[in-house]
Amino acid sequence: MKKQLVVMLTLFSLLTANINAQQNEVPIIDRDVFFGNPEISGGQLSPDGQWISFLKEYNGIMNIWVKKFNQPFDEAKPLTNNERPLGGYSWTYDGTKILFVKDNKGDENYNVYAVNPNDVAEKETGVPPSKNLTPMKDVTVQIYQASRKNPNELMVGINDRDKAWHDLYKLDISTGKLDLLYENNNRITSWNFDWEENPRLAYRTNEAGHTEIHRIDGDNKFTKIYETNLQESAYVAGWNKDNTKMYLVSNKGDVNFSTLYTMDPKSQKIEKMESDPKNKVDFGGMFVDDNTREIIYTSYTYDKRERLWKNKKWEKMYNYLENKFKGKEIGFASFTKDYKQMLISISSDNSASDTYYFNWDTKELIHQYTPRPRLKEVEKHLAKMEPVSYKSSDGLEIPGYLTVPVGVEKKNLPLVVLVHGGPKGPRDYWGYNPYAQILANRGYAVLQPNFRASGGYGKAFLNAGDKEWGKKMQDDITWGVKHFISNGVADKNRVAIMGGSYGGYATLAGLAFTPDVYACGVDIVGPSNLFTLLESIPAYWESFRKSLYEMTGDPETEEGKKLIREASPLFSADKITKPLLIIQGANDPRVKQAESDQIVVSMRDSGKDVEYILADDEGHGFRKPNNNMAMWMSIEKFLAKHLGGRYQKDGSEDVVKRLGEITQDVSKVVYTKAEKVEVPLALPNLSDDLKAATTQYEVTIEVQGQNIPMQSTREVKKEGTQWIVKDASTSAMGNSEDVVYFENMKPVKRMITQGGQTVEVTYTKDKISLTMMGKTKEYTLDGAFLTNGAGYDYLVARLPLVEGYSTYFYSLDVMSQKLNTMKLTVKGKESNQWEVAIFNVENEKELTTMLIDTDKKAASKIEQVVPAMGNAKITTTLK
Numbered sequence: 001m002k003k004q005l006v007v008m009l010t011l012f013s014l015l016t017a018n019i020n021a022q023q024n025e026v027p028i029i030d031r032d033v034f035f036g037n038p039e040i041s042g043g044q045l046s047p048d049g050q051w052i053s054f055l056k057e058y059n060g061i062m063n064i065w066v067k068k069f070n071q072p073f074d075e076a077k078p079l080t081n082n083e084r085p086l087g088g089y090s091w092t093y094d095g096t097k098i099l100f101v102k103d104n105k106g107d108e109n110y111n112v113y114a115v116n117p118n119d120v121a122e123k124e125t126g127v128p129p130s131k132n133l134t135p136m137k138d139v140t141v142q143i144y145q146a147s148r149k150n151p152n153e154l155m156v157g158i159n160d161r162d163k164a165w166h167d168l169y170k171l172d173i174s175t176g177k178l179d180l181l182y183e184n185n186n187r188i189t190s191w192n193f194d195w196e197e198n199p200r201l202a203y204r205t206n207e208a209g210h211t212e213i214h215r216i217d218g219d220n221k222f223t224k225i226y227e228t229n230l231q232e233s234a235y236v237a238g239w240n241k242d243n244t245k246m247y248l249v250s251n252k253g254d255v256n257f258s259t260l261y262t263m264d265p266k267s268q269k270i271e272k273m274e275s276d277p278k279n280k281v282d283f284g285g286m287f288v289d290d291n292t293r294e295i296i297y298t299s300y301t302y303d304k305r306e307r308l309w310k311n312k313k314w315e316k317m318y319n320y321l322e323n324k325f326k327g328k329e330i331g332f333a334s335f336t337k338d339y340k341q342m343l344i345s346i347s348s349d350n351s352a353s354d355t356y357y358f359n360w361d362t363k364e365l366i367h368q369y370t371p372r373p374r375l376k377e378v379e380k381h382l383a384k385m386e387p388v389s390y391k392s393s394d395g396l397e398i399p400g401y402l403t404v405p406v407g408v409e410k411k412n413l414p415l416v417v418l419v420h421g422g423p424k425g426p427r428d429y430w431g432y433n434p435y436a437q438i439l440a441n442r443g444y445a446v447l448q449p450n451f452r453a454s455g456g457y458g459k460a461f462l463n464a465g466d467k468e469w470g471k472k473m474q475d476d477i478t479w480g481v482k483h484f485i486s487n488g489v490a491d492k493n494r495v496a497i498m499g500g501s502y503g504g505y506a507t508l509a510g511l512a513f514t515p516d517v518y519a520c521g522v523d524i525v526g527p528s529n530l531f532t533l534l535e536s537i538p539a540y541w542e543s544f545r546k547s548l549y550e551m552t553g554d555p556e557t558e559e560g561k562k563l564i565r566e567a568s569p570l571f572s573a574d575k576i577t578k579p580l581l582i583i584q585g586a587n588d589p590r591v592k593q594a595e596s597d598q599i600v601v602s603m604r605d606s607g608k609d610v611e612y613i614l615a616d617d618e619g620h621g622f623r624k625p626n627n628n629m630a631m632w633m634s635i636e637k638f639l640a641k642h643l644g645g646r647y648q649k650d651g652s653e654d655v656v657k658r659l660g661e662i663t664q665d666v667s668k669v670v671y672t673k674a675e676k677v678e679v680p681l682a683l684p685n686l687s688d689d690l691k692a693a694t695t696q697y698e699v700t701i702e703v704q705g706q707n708i709p710m711q712s713t714r715e716v717k718k719e720g721t722q723w724i725v726k727d728a729s730t731s732a733m734g735n736s737e738d739v740v741y742f743e744n745m746k747p748v749k750r751m752i753t754q755g756g757q758t759v760e761v762t763y764t765k766d767k768i769s770l771t772m773m774g775k776t777k778e779y780t781l782d783g784a785f786l787t788n789g790a791g792y793d794y795l796v797a798r799l800p801l802v803e804g805y806s807t808y809f810y811s812l813d814v815m816s817q818k819l820n821t822m823k824l825t826v827k828g829k830e831s832n833q834w835e836v837a838i839f840n841v842e843n844e845k846e847l848t849t850m851l852i853d854t855d856k857k858a859a860s861k862i863e864q865v866v867p868a869m870g871n872a873k874i875t876t877t878l879k
Contacts, residue, residue, distance in 0.1 A: 026407045034434040038371035046095040049336040066117045081127045085623045094151035106587040106619020133176045162816035163539030194243040209546020215265045230550045241293040251459045258282040303387035350382035383440035390483035393475040400449040403436040413445040414494035414643040421501030423453035443645035451476035470509045470567035494643045500524035508569035511576045520579045520642040528599035529570040573602040579609040581638045585618030597671040612664040630659035679783030679808040686745035686798035696879040703872035725791035738790045747787040779819045785810040793859035
């Protein structure tokens with residue numbers, strides 16, 4: 001045995017030496033060249049062509065800068081001083097402001113900001129003041145429409161009232177004023193506006209998870225004109241010149257490859273316009289001139305993208321540029337309003353990209369910047385990306401890409417399988433890929449498989465992945481490894497699997513379900529337990545829930561539970577025998593930290609080799625340069641240890657320090673299983689001992705930096721067998737009343753009156769009915785409930801309050817029209833007052849704290865945080 005081990009180690013050393021010898025003329029490229037901040041990127045021309053904005057490092061983070069077009073770049077001035085890379089930016093159509101979005105440490109709760117490029121920089125920050133146009137916490141703002149007719153307006157969606165669904169607002173950019181246009185109680189997911197900027201269509205997800213397209217007939221009247229099921233998709237790509245027909249892209253029915261149609265929304269007549277002439281891929285996209293409203297080209301992506309030109313003048317211009325940059329990909333990055341001036345990107349698979357200014361009329365072509373000039377210096381050492389394909393276990397053809405290191409023979413190489421995220425939509429593309437390039441530079445061949453469920457290859461290919469997580473979808477990856485081993489490219493003993501999101505899941509699944517295939521794995525923000533993944537999806541993914549169940553299995557059925565358990569790597573962690581590196585962002589809203597904690601604890605406790613990187617300021621993937629380079633410093637060393645490739649041993653002081661901070665001691669990792677929620681069938685009987693009285697309260701609402709005072713009067717009286725509790729409030733915002741009727745301390749009816757509208761809620765043992773604006777919505781109850789209106793504290797005060805007491809109950813939030821599960825906990829007692837905390841188990845920030853006076857059996861003070869009101873804090877104090 002000892003002799004065999006010596007022989008194996010000798011062979012490994014010889015193979016490693018062979019790679020290093022063959023690559024001795026290829027230097028190790030500094031990881032900072034791949035992952036450090038670009039020198040300049042993201043350039044945009046202002047609509048009038050007078051300015052160029054771009055992203056450049058400011059205080060270590062890529063921020064927005066601006067310069068006059070004729071100024072050199074080193075005379076540009078910074079406009080933002082953000083502590084985290086932005087989620088995107090753009091000019092308003094009049095060129096007076098730049099809009100950008102950013103979240104908090106990767107939580108994907110985006111706010112919209114505006115900055116004026118003409119404003120003077122502040123001394124404290126070095127940049128002009130930016131205005132947060134949507135200053136709300138724990139919301140994800142969606143921009144639906146930026147107005148051309150009134151560049152000061154945006155149409156946005158905000159999920160402050162209901163986390164699952166976005167209401168439609170008109171946003172005034174200058175003032176930040178929001179006007180509610182549509183309160184979304186109808187599962188609307190998005191909106192579509194025509195050339196005149198009229199809202200013409202609404203997308204809706206119904207209770208079955210199907211996507212519906214509704215025509216808007218005015219006064220919030222919706223007519224369904226199109227529907228696709230969970231295996232189909234459709235969207236509107238735009239409108240014809242006179243707004244009479246919409247461009248519909250769909251694969252509904254017996255159509256495999258998504259196709260471009262026209263549809264008259266009134267008559268609902270559909271006519272085919274175009275589909276892939278090669279009958280290989282889905283309709284890719286279309287480019288439309290906003291001025292002439294003419295389609296300039298459509299596109300399809302095979303191994304590479306191809307355009308079908310509809311406008312000869314544009315085609316001639318493009319051919320002119322292609323002739324100037326032979327063998328390169330040309331992309332349109334930015335245009336002026338008249339499309340006469342533009343920024344274009346020039347790129348390929350193994351070169352640094354460049355950005356040029358091009359003037360259509362004069363043919364003037366001016367180099368603007370190279371995002372990564374240090375990459376250009378070493379681009380002769382960058383590897384080619386080759387389109388490949390192979391057959392999976394059931395004969396399905398799997399396309400993908402193979403990148404082979406420069407300077408080595410394409411034979412017996414260590415292989416890293418780099419699996420993309422998703423699934424259902426994303427795919428890998430031909431072009432420059434920093435992950436593939438750094439791995440190739442370190443000596444590894446890189447396989448990027450577009451496994452079934454990858455987007456663009458037709459409906460049948462996309463849906464072939466349904467309920468095949470860890471099964472045929474995994475085969476598509478495994479059979480790629482087998483293919484490249486059998487044709488001599490890969491060494492079967494030196495194969496790693498690596499990926500992010502779904503690619504991270506595939507890494508865990510590969511090590512758990514096919515443990516003999518891989519030598520090691522790198523999981524980046526991948527789910528390990530599909531049960532907890534599905535339980536913890538963000539509220540604003542509610543429209544996507546049924547689609548997720550279609551992909552993985554329905555956790556509410558026995559068959560679905562079986563599928564999910566079989567597909568979850570966590571439950572097969574005992575089969576993992578090879579080393580694993582796990583990388584996670586602590587603020588990831590999609591794949592929560594618990595997904596990584598679970599598998600780390602499971603492997604550690606069974607004595608397996610596991611390493612763990614956890615960044616406290618990242619979300620679904622690492623975006624901050626120091627975090628990204630620290631992650632790669634760890635990945636390089638890990639792969640070199642287990643595959644024998646090269647790695648860069650050094651790093652900057654900041655990167656080395658950051659790696660130390662985010663590297664976890666796995667012996668100290670703790671996974672706390674989410675508490676199981678069990679709502680009791682009923683709460684204890686509450687004493688019916690109210691007393692008629694009138695009480696005064698002071699109320700303060702703190703929201704968005706304002707303090708709004710209110711006065712509230714509570715009247716308690718008895719009529720027949722019912723107690724009636726009425727809270728009447730007055731403030732600068734108007735008057736309101738909340739009246740609750742109790743029978744034996746059980747709510748039977750609630751009436752809310754505000755702004756001339758009345759909402760009625762009725763309660764029975766197993767049902768709640770809510771009537772608002774002539775519509776009634778019913779909720780089925782299978783357990784205890786409390787009303788959270790007037791007299792809420794009377795009910796709480798009559799529970800068996802002792803220190804440590806806790807219970808669950810249902811409560812209807814009238815504002816969001818959602819039946820929530822609440823948890824009540826007694827925190828402790830001071831003098832004669834119990835401190836009671838009540839929160840929504842789906843959103844612990846929705847918190848109510850009561851100080852219950854034991855003598856009066858009522859609250860002396862109530863503090864309530866309301867996320868639906870921009871995290872407003874409402875404090876009610878007994879006078």
